[in-house]
Amino acid sequence: MDPEADPYLLGWAAVSRHLRRGLSWSGHERDTAYQGLGGGQFLDVSWVSGLDLEDDGRSVLPLDLDYDGDLDLLRSGRGEPRLRILENRLGEAERRPFVALRLLGPPEARDGIGARIEVRDGVGLQVRTRRAGDGFLGQTGPWEHLAARGDAPLRVTVTWPDGEREDFEGVMPNGWFTLARGRGSAVRWTPPSAPSREGESSPAASGGMGGRVVLRSPLPLPALRGVEGTGIARALAPARAAGPTVLALFSADCGTCVAELPALARAAEEWRRDGVRVLALHADPETEALRGQGLLLKAGWGGGYLRAEEQTLRILEAVEGLLSDSDAPLALPSLFVLDPRGRLVVLHRGAPDLEQVTRDLGFANDVEPAVRRRLAGLAGGRWFEPAEELGAEGLVELLHRRGLAEPAEELARRALAESGRWDPRVLLPVIRTRWAQGDRAAARSLCARLLAESPADVEALRLSASMATVEGDWLGAVAAWRALERLQPESAEVLLGLTFALVQAGEQASAGAARARLEALSPEAAQQLDQMLRAFERKAADLDPDEGR
Secondary structure, eight states: OOGGGOHHHHHHHHHHHHHHTTOOTTTTOOOOOEEEEETTEEEEOHHHHTOOOOSOEEEEEEEOTTSSSSOEEEEEESSSSSEEEEOOOOOTTTOOOEEEEEEEOOGGGTTOTTOEEEEEOSSOEEEEEOOSOOSTTOOOOSEEEEEOOSSSOEEEEEEOTTSOEEEEEEEOSSEEEEEETTTOBOEEEOOOOOOOOTTOOOHHHHOTTOEEEEEEEEEOOOOOEEEOTTSOEEESSOSSOSSOEEEEEEOTTOHHHHHHHHHHHHHHHHHHHTTOEEEEEEOSOGGGHHHHHHHHHHHTOOSEEEEEOHHHHHHHHHHHHHHHTSOOOOOSSEEEEEOTTSOEEEEEESSOOHHHHHHHGGGGSOOOHHHHHHHHOGGGOEEEOOOGGGTTHHHHHHHHHTTOHHHHHHHHHHHHHHHSSOOGGGGHHHHHHHHHTTOHHHHHHHHHHHHHHOTTOHHHHHHHHHHHHHHTOHHHHHHHHHHHHHHOTTOHHHHHHHHHHHHHTTOHHHHHHHHHHHHHHOHHHHHHHHHHHHHHHHHHHHHOTTTTO
16 A cells, blocks of 8 residues: 555654644643552652653653662653653652662673562562563663662572572672672672762753754755845855854744843854854744844844745744754744855754854864764754765655745755765655645656666655556556566565556556466455456446446
């Protein structure tokens, strides 16, 4: 079946669209946490512990991240933030004795997966089993963290995955110990010092829409345009420039934007002296243009000023959506750092750290990906790393999905021209959109061009075969399905399509041989073929007024 018409895939695509728009997969159900009271009773501590989060959670893992002896939590989610670090900040008075154990097995089973750990203290027995995974798409790490009640040495027994039992001596409360198979005695391990909290920001201060994103590879953009006070539209970023471009997007109705403008104006003067083009981009309607200009003058802005076209705002919103995997509204303020070719290299959403922006201007130069990673520093932001070979395909597809067909096709052409190599996949969303819009001739022409450059591209061949089949171009369909068959000889779907096309093309002998191979490969697909042929014959009979006379 054509993936574009598969109800299952269409359903998941619809779900993804809603999630990117901020709707909840779980219906805004809050997370729940229970404290064990013993005797099979539990107390709901969700609210008092701060764990009653509303965003769509996926997995929660206990880890002693700061090596202070108590367990912190890592929580992954479907949307932003993808990862939450929930630190356990119990004071010394509340902190309880613990012990952390790590198994070291032989090279073929180094982590001791499947081993059973028994720990006896002055109160009773605790048991842990080493697992390769914990919960949904998660794994806690190599350390098993247990309570250590009392001050006496602990009695530890490990049953290794092959059934051999081994006792370990030397395990004391409040410590980390490695248990190497065959040694019989534990080795104390000293954890590294806890990281400094200096300069740490709280989740409330950072905000869901804020953040800095450094792209490993510059992202080509379609043309962005702004309108001058005279009403003349011009490009925001030239195709070629002597230096970087900074687009500072703001709104007169955004309190943070207005508060940041004076500092931004001073920083912009320094950037201009270093050869950087800095443009203030007003995101409000034309009726607010004078108001935005007045705010800039009051802030001491001495550079360029344009009002963004509606299409430009939608493109920038799509860019931010691509980087955050969401359909959230455009963040205000936002700073876009472009290289001399007009490609995006760094994005700052929310109130920017202007000193960091100054450092980020270096990314507008030709910098190797590994050097970009080292210079940016993982602590300073989040990396957006599309596979190198995809180029601008993700943005092209997103622009099409948002109804921005012209910018999408312009970007596709630009990406192909600038890549220095043929990247067929960047045309695929363009072909699908043209076909869906009813421009079938253009869609098939683009697909033919793609296949002329990349004749073995499976997805392009599948598109070509499907379009030819729909249009009744049976010779074209047979040629495309045969090319696919050479690449995927064991695909029942391909053989079904080929057989159907052969029957309609009148190649009965070849169709019979293909039908026999399909029957041997998949009897279910052969039955589906027969149903398709009967349905096609009935449809043809209904359309032919002379049929049956």
